[in-house]
Amino acid sequence: xxxxxxxxxxxxxxxxxxxxxxxxxxxxxxxxxxxxxxxxxxxxxxxxxxxxxxxxxxxxxxxxxxxxxxxxxxxxxxxxxxxxxxxxxxxxxxx
Numbered sequence: 001x002x003x004x005x006x007x008x009x010x011x012x013x014x015x016x017x018x019x020x021x022x023x024x025x026x027x028x029x030x031x032x033x034x035x036x037x038x039x040x041x042x043x044x045x046x047x048x049x050x051x052x053x054x055x056x057x058x059x060x061x062x063x064x065x066x067x068x069x070x071x072x073x074x075x076x077x078x079x080x081x082x083x084x085x086x087x088x089x090x091x092x093x094x095x
Contacts, residue, residue: 013058015042020052 019042022029029035067074
């Protein structure tokens with residue numbers, strides 16, 4: 001897949017994921033100026049019938065390809081940091 005297609009695919013996957021988040025959190029839409037209009041415009045471009053986990057999977061695949069291209073170690077440099085962040089957030093929530 002060409003480099004620009006990877007970027008477009010990653011952007012589309014990210015937008016799809018964010019659209020799912022917006023659709024499932026009406027309080028966020030309510031806080032946005034013209035939130036419903038924005039959601040309709042997004043729905044015209046994005047297939048919101050796709051399951052959110054499919055959007056996440058597409059985004060992760062694009063991220064893995066990006067990491068491979070940029071020589072970023074997914075396990076050590078990405079996932080270990082992400083898990084550490086989640087542990088800190090969870091520890092804070094428990095307190």
